[in-house]
Amino acid sequence: MSDKTAIVLGGGVGGVVAASHLRRLLPQEDRIVVIERSGRHVFWPSLLWLMTGTRKVQDVQRDIAALKQPGIDVLKREVTRIDPGTCTVYMGDESLQGDALVVALGAQLAPDRIPGLSEGGHNFYTVEGAAHLYEDLQALREGRVVVLIAGVPFKCPAAPYEAAMLIDHLLRKRGVRDRVELEVWAAEPAPMGVAGPVVSQGVTNLVAEHAIGYHPSRQISKVDAAKGRLHFESGEEVPFDVLAVVPPHVPPAVAQEAGLTAPGGWVEIDRESCETRFENVFAIGDVTGVMLAMGKPLPKAGVFAHAQAEAVAKTIAARWSGKGEEGRFSGNGECFIEMGSGVAGFARGNFYAEPAPEVKMFRTGRHWHVAKVAFEKNWWRSWF
Ligand SMILES: Cc1cc2nc3c(=O)[nH]c(=O)nc-3n(C[C@H](O)[C@H](O)[C@H](O)COP(=O)(O)OP(=O)(O)OC[C@H]3O[C@@H](n4cnc5c(N)ncnc54)[C@H](O)[C@@H]3O)c2cc1C
Structure with a gap:
C-alpha cells in the first residue's frame, strides 16, 4: 500500500489524460487530484466548428467533475502558487501537498x-x-474578414489557416463570398514552419486555392475598434468588418513565480521524461517550452499534451510501484x-x-475530415 497523492494542475487536454491514466495505473489507496479553475473541460479543436456553426456551445465542453474514470478528486479552484521543492500547491488560503x-x-x-x-476582434x-464570431459571420453581407495571428508562439499551428478556410466555406454557403475579401495577417513568417518547407508550402497553397489573401511577418501594434482598422508595426493600415483573432499567448505567471521556467518564460522540462528540474514535478503540454535542434520550439498542440500525459502517468506509476518502465515522450505527432x-x-x-523534424503531408480528402469528427466523438467517449 503506498497512500501517495498525485496532483494534476489544470483540467485541459493534458490534465484530463494524465489524471485518467494515473487512475487506471495506480491502486485505489493512492489519491489523484485535478485542480481546474474554470470548472469545465473544453475540447478546443471543436471551436473551429463552433465559429462556423456546425457545433453549439454545449457540444464543445463538459463539466470537469463528470470525468468518466471514477476515483479522481476534482477541485474547482485557482492555483495561486506552486512550491515545487515540497510538491505543494496553493489555492488562495488552501494548500495541498502531494508526492x-x-x-x-x-x-x-x-x-x-x-x-x-x-474591443475590435x-x-x-x-x-x-x-460563438460571437459565428454570429458576426452570419450577419455579414459584404466587406472584409481578417484572421489575425497577433503573436507567436500560439497553440495549434494549423488552426488560424483552418479557420480561414472554414470561413471561406461558410461565406460560400451563404452566397456572399464574392462580396467578401478574406485575408490572413500573421505575425509568423510562414504557416507551420516547424514542420518543414514542404508542409509549410502545402498549407500556403491550400490557403491560396481558397482565394484567401496571405500576409506573413506582420506584427499587429494596435486595433482601432471604432474605425475598424488594424495598425501593423510595418506602418500598414488594414480595414476590417469582422476580425477573427488568435491573441498573444503567454506562460502562466504561477509557473514563472515557482521558478519552473526557462528565460523564454515557458516551463523547462527534459524533453522525453517531461520532468522539470525538481524531482517528481512534471510539466506537459502548452505550458512547456521544448527547443528543437533546428532552433524552433515544439509546437503547442493537444496531440503532444496527450502523449506527454500518458508518458508521465506511466513514470509516476512505475516509480511508486517499483515495477515497469518509466514513460518516454517520443516527439511523434499528427494533425488534421x-x-x-x-x-x-x-x-x-x-x-x-x-x-530537423520529419513530417509528411498526405493528400487531402473527405476521409481525413471524417477521421477528425471521429476523433472528437472518441474524445468524449474516452474521458467523459
Ligand atoms: C481553436 C483551436 C483548435 C485546436 N486544434 C487542435 C488540433 O486539431 N490538434 C491539436 O493537437 N491541438 C489543437 N489545439 C491545441 C490544443 O487544444 C492545445 O495544445 C491543448 O489543449 C494543450 O493542452 P494543455 O493541457 O497543455 O492546456 P489546456 O488544454 O489549455 O488546459 C489548461 C487548463 O488549465 C486551466 N488553468 C490555467 N491556469 C490555471 C490555474 N491557475 N488554476 C487552475 N486551473 C488553471 C485552464 O482553465 C485549462 O483548462 C487547438 C487549439 C485551439 C484553440
Whole structure:
C-alpha cells in the first residue's frame, strides 16, 4: 500500500489524460487530484466548428467533475502558487501537498497586450469568442474578414489557416463570398514552419486555392475598434468588418513565480521524461517550452499534451510501484487540417528527428475530415 497523492494542475487536454491514466495505473489507496479553475473541460479543436456553426456551445465542453474514470478528486479552484521543492500547491488560503505534481496549466491568452484587440476582434481561441464570431459571420453581407495571428508562439499551428478556410466555406454557403475579401495577417513568417518547407508550402497553397489573401511577418501594434482598422508595426493600415483573432499567448505567471521556467518564460522540462528540474514535478503540454535542434520550439498542440500525459502517468506509476518502465515522450505527432466542404488534410511525423523534424503531408480528402469528427466523438467517449 503506498497512500501517495498525485496532483494534476489544470483540467485541459493534458490534465484530463494524465489524471485518467494515473487512475487506471495506480491502486485505489493512492489519491489523484485535478485542480481546474474554470470548472469545465473544453475540447478546443471543436471551436473551429463552433465559429462556423456546425457545433453549439454545449457540444464543445463538459463539466470537469463528470470525468468518466471514477476515483479522481476534482477541485474547482485557482492555483495561486506552486512550491515545487515540497510538491505543494496553493489555492488562495488552501494548500495541498502531494508526492508528484503534473503541471498542465496550458498557455494563457493575453489579448490585452495589443491595444484595442479585445474591443475590435473575436478571440476564437475561447468558447465565447468563437460563438460571437459565428454570429458576426452570419450577419455579414459584404466587406472584409481578417484572421489575425497577433503573436507567436500560439497553440495549434494549423488552426488560424483552418479557420480561414472554414470561413471561406461558410461565406460560400451563404452566397456572399464574392462580396467578401478574406485575408490572413500573421505575425509568423510562414504557416507551420516547424514542420518543414514542404508542409509549410502545402498549407500556403491550400490557403491560396481558397482565394484567401496571405500576409506573413506582420506584427499587429494596435486595433482601432471604432474605425475598424488594424495598425501593423510595418506602418500598414488594414480595414476590417469582422476580425477573427488568435491573441498573444503567454506562460502562466504561477509557473514563472515557482521558478519552473526557462528565460523564454515557458516551463523547462527534459524533453522525453517531461520532468522539470525538481524531482517528481512534471510539466506537459502548452505550458512547456521544448527547443528543437533546428532552433524552433515544439509546437503547442493537444496531440503532444496527450502523449506527454500518458508518458508521465506511466513514470509516476512505475516509480511508486517499483515495477515497469518509466514513460518516454517520443516527439511523434499528427494533425488534421480542416478545409471546409467536408474535406481535410493530414500531416504526421516525428518532431524530435534531427537535424530537423520529419513530417509528411498526405493528400487531402473527405476521409481525413471524417477521421477528425471521429476523433472528437472518441474524445468524449474516452474521458467523459
Ligand atoms: C481553436 C483551436 C483548435 C485546436 N486544434 C487542435 C488540433 O486539431 N490538434 C491539436 O493537437 N491541438 C489543437 N489545439 C491545441 C490544443 O487544444 C492545445 O495544445 C491543448 O489543449 C494543450 O493542452 P494543455 O493541457 O497543455 O492546456 P489546456 O488544454 O489549455 O488546459 C489548461 C487548463 O488549465 C486551466 N488553468 C490555467 N491556469 C490555471 C490555474 N491557475 N488554476 C487552475 N486551473 C488553471 C485552464 O482553465 C485549462 O483548462 C487547438 C487549439 C485551439 C484553440
